[in-house]
Amino acid sequence: MDDLYRDYILEHYRHPHNFGVIETPDLRWEGANPLCGDRITMMLDVRDGRIADVAFTGRGCAISQASASLLTDELRGKTLDEAARMSADDVLDLLGIEISPARLKCALLSLDTLEHALAEGGPPASPGDAGTPAGVDAGGTEPD
Amino acid sequence: MAEAVDLRGQVADVLPLDPYALRADFPILRTETSTGRPLVYLDSASTSQKPQVVIDAVDGFYRGYNANVHRGIYEIGERSTAAYEAARASVARFIGAPDSREIVFTRNATEAINLVAYSWGRRNVGRGDAIVLTEMEHHANLVPWQLLVQEVDGDLEFIPITDDGILRLDVFEVLLRLRPKLVAFTHVSNTLGTVTPVREIVQMAHAAGALVLVDGAQAVPHLPVDVTDLGCDFYVFSGHKVLAPTGSGALWARRELLEAMPPFLAGGEMIREVHLRRSEFNAIPWKFEAGTPDIAAAIGLGVAAEYLMGIGMDRVCAHEAVLTRYALDRLATVPGITLYGPPADQRSGVVPFNVEGVHPHDVAQVLDRFGVCVRAGHHCTMPLHERLDLAATARASFNVYSTREDIDALVAGLGEVVRIFGV
Ligand SMILES: Cc1ncc(COP(=O)(O)O)c(C=O)c1O
Numbered sequence: 001m002d003d004l005y006r007d008y009i010l011e012h013y014r015h016p017h018n019f020g021v022i023e024t025p026d027l028r029w030e031g032a033n034p035l036c037g038d039r040i041t042m043m044l045d046v047r048d049g050r051i052a053d054v055a056f057t058g059r060g061c062a063i064s065q066a067s068a069s070l071l072t073d074e075l076r077g078k079t080l081d082e083a084a085r086m087s088a089d090d091v092l093d094l095l096g097i098e099i100s101p102a103r104l105k106c107a108l109l110s111l112d113t114l115e116h117a118l119a120e121g122g123p124p125a126s127p128g129d130a131g132t133p134a135g136v137d138a139g140g141t142e143p144d
Numbered sequence: 145m146a147e148a149v150d151l152r153g154q155v156a157d158v159l160p161l162d163p164y165a166l167r168a169d170f171p172i173l174r175t176e177t178s179t180g181r182p183l184v185y186l187d188s189a190s191t192s193q194k195p196q197v198v199i200d201a202v203d204g205f206y207r208g209y210n211a212n213v214h215r216g217i218y219e220i221g222e223r224s225t226a227a228y229e230a231a232r233a234s235v236a237r238f239i240g241a242p243d244s245r246e247i248v249f250t251r252n253a254t255e256a257i258n259l260v261a262y263s264w265g266r267r268n269v270g271r272g273d274a275i276v277l278t279e280m281e282h283h284a285n286l287v288p289w290q291l292l293v294q295e296v297d298g299d300l301e302f303i304p305i306t307d308d309g310i311l312r313l314d315v316f317e318v319l320l321r322l323r324p325k326l327v328a329f330t331h332v333s334n335t336l337g338t339v340t341p342v343r344e345i346v347q348m349a350h351a352a353g354a355l356v357l358v359d360g361a362q363a364v365p366h367l368p369v370d371v372t373d374l375g376c377d378f379y380v381f382s383g384h385k386v387l388a389p390t391g392s393g394a395l396w397a398r399r400e401l402l403e404a405m406p407p408f409l410a411g412g413e414m415i416r417e418v419h420l421r422r423s424e425f426n427a428i429p430w431k432f433e434a435g436t437p438d439i440a441a442a443i444g445l446g447v448a449a450e451y452l453m454g455i456g457m458d459r460v461c462a463h464e465a466v467l468t469r470y471a472l473d474r475l476a477t478v479p480g481i482t483l484y485g486p487p488a489d490q491r492s493g494v495v496p497f498n499v500e501g502v503h504p505h506d507v508a509q510v511l512d513r514f515g516v517c518v519r520a521g522h523h524c525t526m527p528l529h530e531r532l533d534l535a536a537t538a539r540a541s542f543n544v545y546s547t548r549e550d551i552d553a554l555v556a557g558l559g560e561v562v563r564i565f566g567v
Pocket of ligand 1: 189190252253254255282284285330332333334359361362382384524
């Protein structure tokens with residue numbers, strides 16, 4: 001009866017692929033959607049311009065976690081350019097379910113986190129420039 | 145059906161209202177969702193549904209006598225002014241204000257709190273002065289005070305809560321040694337449903353020389369409220385949560401306070417005399433109602449107040465107490481559920497919960513398929529969720545038209561959540 005919670009979505013939610021930690025990743029970003037309390041930290045190992053390994057940790061709703069699981073599967077082996085060209089439609093296609101406007105942020109948190117990881121998730125440019133980038137806001141306000 | 149209702153000692157032996165009879169007054173409750181299910185509206189803490197009399201009042205204004213207030217020397221202008229001011233008198237009676245000139249119409253509770261923070265706050269709170277809030281305030285009763293103390297270099301202090309959402313008055317006692325200028329807190333928590341002991345807090349605050357602002361956004365729809373009896377200095381609420389249109393709300397404050405306060409917004413309506421370089425301000429409450437108000441919404445608020453006074457707020461309160469108890473009992477049977485908040489005798493019609501292993505957004509999404517509307521998220525109380533170490537919660541909340549069948553539908557829907565997610 002429920003189109004959103006297809007078996008494979010629930011399977012990715014319960015047993016997400018690539019869930020874990022890469023100890024010293026080349027690229028890393030922590031994305032959050034404060035509206036829902038969804039969080040995803042994405043870690044990438046890059047070799048010869050290609051994504052050799054990818055992992056994520058996080059917590060959140062079924063849609064955000066399944067989307068991270070599906071997206072990270074897709075990323076392994078891609079060049080950084082190919083990864084950077086991943087679009088919202090690509091992620092929605094991977095999910096393969098109808099996403100209502102209210103849940104779009106959940107579905108696209110993993111892509112948003114990936115984009116930040118690629119653009120600014122590298123090690124600090126200068127040695128004095130400490131601290132890992134984390135805690136980007138996906139934005140949004142909640143009326144009550 | 146008649147159970148004794150004990151809300152912090154206010155034992156009321158009244159017969160609860162009959163929600164089944166009242167439901168006929170709410171046209172939206174006869175509608176169906178796109179999946180062909182009857183609407184089960186359990187998000188009244190977010191905004192309430194509107195009875196036909198309120199819809200008719202708004203409609204009647206626009207069809208019959210739409211004109212600006214306090215201006216037109218013609219019949220419909222006089223009618224609109226009279227209706228607008230009659231609404232003010234209804235609101236005053238509804239919350240026990242001794243004088244209707246102490247009622248300032250605002251767009252909502254948020255605007256009323258901002259009015260106090262800007263007007264009273266910027267004149268009376270200075271460097272090093274403290275304002276005491278609680279850990280469970282809605283952002284509307286937190287952020288305006290953050291801005292104020294940042295601007296004047298003051299301090300915010302917070303009355304902590306216990307894990308089930310009861311205010312720690314022993315800590316409050318200690319905080320009062322800081323001689324705060326203001327204590328501002330919610331009458332009913334929008335997230336946990338806690339009914340706070342307003343009279344006790346007011347007495348303690350006044351003894352320490354502080355004024356008291358009470359955020360009544362979640363209390364006015366559910367409890368008999370009498371500001372004179374509560375003894376507070378400022379009381380605010382939103383019309384849309386109390387069966388009235390969006391765009392209506394009110395600030396009540398003691399007359400001397402309002403008279404001493406500088407205007408908040410400036411422009412037409414709030415002035416008596418304007419010269420190029422100075423103006424004289426209007427009397428209260430109009431001094432605080434700059435510009436053309438939401439006349440239709442205010443008239444609707446007056447009608448909603450009369451409607452509820454006709455039912456009797458003690459009967460509303462008794463109804464919701466019975467329903468809350470029923471909801472807590474029924475929900476406790478759902479596998480993997482955690483219920484938050486104080487015991488039934490210290491709470492109003494708000495029931496927050498989580499189902500183990502399922503994010504509240506997923507809970508709400510599945511329930512939506514059954515026509516069941518609940519809120520999921522942080523309910524504009526992020527610090528409270530942090531305090532309770534929760535990312536988010538789902539919340540069912542009630543109003544006069546809520547029934548046991550609504551709760552049964554919620555419980556049935558949660559059964560489906562459990563089935564889908566295999567909790
Ligand atoms: C306790 C409390 N205070 C203030 C508000 C703000 O109300 P409004 O958005 O109508 O200004 C709300 C709304 O949810 C509330 O629950």
